[in-house]
Amino acid sequence: MIDDRLREWATPRQLEYLEAILKHGSGTKAARALGVGKTAVNDSMVALRKRAAKAGYSPEHAMTRTVPDGFMVKGVSTYYDEEGKPRGQWVKSAQDPERFEQIMRDFAATMAEGVKGLAPITKPPKVADEDLLCVYPQGDPHFGMYAWWQDAGEDFDLSIAERLTCSAVDRLVASAPPAKTALLLNLGDAFHADNQKNQSQSGHQLDVDGRWAKVQQVGLRAMLYCVRRLLERHQKVVVRVNRGNHDGHSSYALALMLSCYFHDEPRVEVDLSPAVAWYYRFGKVLIGSTHGDTIKGADMVSLMAADRPQDWGETGHRYWYVGHVHHQDSKEYRGGVVEYFRTLAARDAWHAGQGYRAGRDMRLIVHHREHGEIERHRCDVGMLSEGAA
Secondary structure, eight states: OOOGGGGGGOOHHHHHHHHHHHHHSSHHHHHHHHTSOHHHHHHHHHHHHHHHHHTTOBGGGTBOOOOOTTEEEEEEEEEEOTTSOEEEEEEEEEEOHHHHHHHHHHHHHHHHTTOTTOOOOSOOOSOOEEEEEEEEEEOOOOBTBOBOHHHHSSOBOHHHHHHHHHHHHHHHHHHOOOEEEEEEEEOSOSBSOSSTTOBOTTSOBOOBOSOHHHHHHHHHHHHHHHHHHHHHHOSEEEEEEOOOSSOTTHHHHHHHHHHHHTTTOTTEEEOOOOOSSEEEEETTEEEEEEOSSSSOHHHHHHHHHHHOHHHHHHOSEEEEEEOSSOSOEEEEETTEEEEEOOOSSOOOHHHHHTTOOOOOEEEEEEEETTTEEEEEEEEEGGGGSTTOO
């Protein structure tokens, strides 16, 4: 069956053949009008129908429910009434490796336009205290999340997420001491959705602002801004992006893109470990970090001792920095402190309906290599509203 909707999946050549068939009424007449063989036209249309069917469109098989770009139909189950008419349909989908690779290539090509010939960005600051470490924990940014104030009490979208993130870093960097090293620690869920399906890992529909590629671009742009700002204050910047339960794949892609972007910047170190539990040693300070969806807080300190026995024995100040729960919580266990951080993101409709009402902020924590945490700074979301002093 040939119809106009097949244009959506046609290549330029297939589109030419398709329009000729729709105009002249048959493949034979289209081939004659175009001056090509009938077999070439017919084979091209067979390939086009197969491509459309992979996306869920094949009217001759009662398939009209398409799947998102980057996915293909894995199976279709249709049930009929007593008169033989379709009454319902289940569509099972899976990621289309070829199409997903092409999407990623197109996305990478778009992002690469802004990074050609990247040289060291800025001269390092002249003053640098080697005994200090500034940690900037980013609690669950959720780039791409959409919230409507009538649903959730406050608006939130891509532009708001970018503005809040960049503005918070501006304020915190301005208050930071001149530590030689800074740790930009993304605690996971940098992105609200992991692909174009806009669903959680459990299959629940998510409220998302914009196409997946656009969300990725804005999230990357904001992170690039944060790293540049830290470079103005600190001689060395270490970047860690934790995997979240909302962005199990996108988070690692973000780390890879940051690593490629700063490849020729010797002052930036982007950690690419895929480990769920991540550690950073600074003198007698040992920092562990994870998103928080797979490891319980009560188990984290003992896990640190098991994973890093030598560092454990040589340090006296041990901390876990965790996201996921979107609210502030800190508890001291035998051997270390486990702290959960808030997010700058607003509540979505689901969380608002569940009664979540935690505050929103971003922190800067300053460590001394001998004495551990010695000070911290807080940027409340209210300080970031337009016109705030």
